[in-house]
């Protein structure tokens with residue numbers, strides 16, 4: 001597939017895209033898009049030094065001026081929304097609607113960050129000493145490394161980038177080696193935006209840098225003492241590899257790792273809504289969202305009915321090229337993903353599961369190098385070991401429950417803690433689910449599915465999901481350092497706690 005026209009429209013220098021050892025493929029038909037030259041250890045070192053120089057300038061800029069840059073970036077994204085979304089479609093295999101949604105999410109976080117640039121509030125705190133003033137200030141932190149996953153190739157970076165920039169931090173972005181072109185496109189749009197800024201002459205050029213390559217680059221960034229924050233999105237395995245490297249140098253880690261998200265369907269649920277929500281959450285993005293629905297926990301009185309309704313809904317799904325407007329389910333990212341899906345289905349069968357629908361490869365004759373699958377619906381008698389794993393593919397395990405407490409226990413009995421939801425019209429059940437005795441996830445919803453979060457809330461999860469929070473609410477605090485200042489404007493020197501010392 002030829003993406004040079006798309007990349008050209010986005011301002012990417014296409015002369016750099018061929019002749020290197022890093023091949024980039026489209027999951028739509030498996031054909032090659034580009035062959036890039038990855039960055040090496042020396043490039044990373046030079047980039048970190050450049051980011052450090054940039055930080056010294058950026059931290060001195062008033063935050064609303066930094067916000068102005070993000071406003072201009074948001075405008076570039078608005079102007080190029082359809083083109084960037086098309087590139088995401090081609091490179092990550094997302095259907096167009098979802099790719100457009102992903103770019104819209106970038107625009108939304110830019111708007112949020114522009115407002116935030118005038119609201120980086122600290123607290124004024126009552127001092128116990130007379131004629132003293134105590135306050136908290138938030139200061140820029142330093143260069144931030146952003147490591148991102150293939151399945152949200154642009155939005156996750158934007159969540160980090162927009163906040164980091166208004167907070168005064170330059171960003172070094174290592175995108176997934178499966179989606180570097182989308183990253184190069186974002187960088188080109190960013191450079192256009194910053195060139196447009198009237199204030200740009202005062203701005204250093206390296207506020208954003210993109211570093212292309214694999215996990216060895218992430219490791220170098222994680223170890224680097226001059227990067228105070230590493231924001232890493234990907235599998236739990238990646239988090240397990242990187243977190244100790246960051247901790248060993250007392251760096252700050254913002255981890256957004258895997259999910260194994262559940263939805264409870266209670267006896268009072270509006271089934272029409274519950275089935276629609278299940279469909280979007282379980283098969284959207286071909287089951288390749290961190291918040292994809294993987295475990296449906298259905299009250300035993302509805303179990304057969306829900307499975308039957310889902311089976312019909314699954315049978316009506318249109319599967320095919322992400323570029324086709326009718327498609328609801330695009331391809332898996334690659335062969336490895338397909339193999340992991342098949343292996344998981346086999347284990348599920350061995351553990352007592354019954355594949356009620358789907359699971360098989362489709363469109364193989366038309367696209368022998370691409371991996372399209374019929375999303376799988378698997379009736380499980382209980383939450384066996386395979387159900388407790390995140391398989392990054394469209395497999396929905398359906399489990400029965402009798403008492404709500406047991407359903408909540410099932411929801412919580414996996415190592416990840418990203419997203420969850422309940423469908424119920426019983427206010428007691430809904431409130432219990434979102435209470436301290438309910439879901440242990442970072443996201444707990446009522447009468448909507450677990451996926452498709454808005455940018456206004458803090459996004460992230462607990463336990464093996466890593467504990468990080470990105471995007472809205474007060475997630476910006478991760479990108480700044482807090483200083484507590486006490487100012488004495490008296491002519492005495494009283495000590496705290498009434499301590500007397502040489503007075």
Ligand code: NAD
Pocket residue numbers: 147148149150151152156174175176177213214215216218219233234235236237238241242255256257258259289290291390392418460461465
């Ligand atoms: P992945 O872990 O394979 O790769 C993610 C990034 O980490 C890539 O840039 C990759 O180069 C790097 N990486 C991978 N393994 C590494 C290692 N051992 N050491 C250093 N760097 C490493 O993930 P993926 O397949 O691209 O994405 C899917 C995974 O990401 C799923 O588990 C999904 O749940 C998770 N995810 C989480 C969120 C979230 O916000 N919680 C968002 C998107 C994806």
